[in-house]
């Protein structure tokens with residue numbers, strides 16, 4: 132089967148790509164991390180009968196769930212419906228995504244032997260994802276970008292080592308500091324998987340990509356530089372040839388914005404703790420910024436939402452005055468499950484008119 136993939140000239144029409152590359156977007160682009168998911172009743176209805184991982188390997192379902200927030204909110208980007216552990220599962224690692232918890236790893240990776248036994252990701256194992264990307268591109272308008280994504284090696288390592296979500300990351304940090312050689316082998320293998328997963332999505336035609344290092348903010352800048360940055364840098368370098376915007380994001384990364392920017396990303400995602408203009412002073416000029424409305428403020432009522440959307444836009448404008456090449460509006464982290472989807476629709480309208 133053949134699908135419509137976009138040329139570089141087509142992509143420059145996408146507001147998200149324009150903002151990410153220093154061109155003038157036709158409107159300020161906005162999308163939301165976790166825009167597909169439990170805030171939408173149509174998502175809950177579809178998922179009621181299908182497991183999370185099962186859904187991620189069904190191209191028609193991936194396409195439908197990816198498109199739901201685009202239809203509803205008129206966002207400027209779709210993000211592929213998947214999960215950061217999908218390539219690990221596809222490679223053969225025994226794990227599940229448990230409702231209300233998140234990823235759970237059957238046999239956590241704790242020793243040099245565990246690391247040596249980790250499989251590689253064969254592109255065919257995520258053929259369903261490539262298929263889904265094609266279906267999505269056939270449905271998207273000429274002005275809506277498709278963002279592919281992957282988890283960065285550190286965030287993936289934290290799930291594999293801890294066995295699931297963690298509060299303190301003690302086992303992760305124990306391996307990092309106590310056995311740096313095994314740590315680096317693990318991070319190298321995860322970087323390979325991440326690169327392979329991103330390449331599959333980019334070969335299939337994704338217009339942009341986001342590397343999620345969600346939990347990197349748990350690290351000091353020194354540890355980030357020494358144990359994480361070289362691996363994320365390699366991931367970003369290996370996909371540079373596609374020429375699509377590479378977005379890099381983590382939570383609580385105020386102290387890491389400079390080293391995260393130095394990994395080579397084109398766009399730096401910022402959480403709600405650091406105003407976008409201050410973020411640019413840390414990131415340095417020449418990159419775009421993405422963010423950063425606090426997702427909890429969506430529960431605070433219309434007046435608060437409107438006031439803070441305006442503030443983030445003003446911060447974004449100041450960021451551009453300070454040397455950022457563009458601003459992509461987003462939340463500072465993912466949409467929370469209890470969010471009223473009508474509030475998200477209103478945020479998009481506001482961003483497009485203010």
Ligand code: 1CP
Pocket residue numbers: 163164165166167168169178183210211212213214215216228229230231232233234280286295296297343345465
């Ligand atoms: O039952 C459900 O509906 C499962 C909830 C859910 C959903 C909707 C999970 C479990 N993953 C997802 C989809 C998902 N995951 C997307 C879809 C696209 C979109 O944004 O609309 C994306 C981009 C992710 C990426 C992801 N998964 C990240 C990075 C982004 C972030 O939020 O920081 C992380 C850390 C995960 C792990 C994960 N998967 C699911 C959960 C609940 C978690 C977090 C668990 C934890 O707190 O550690």
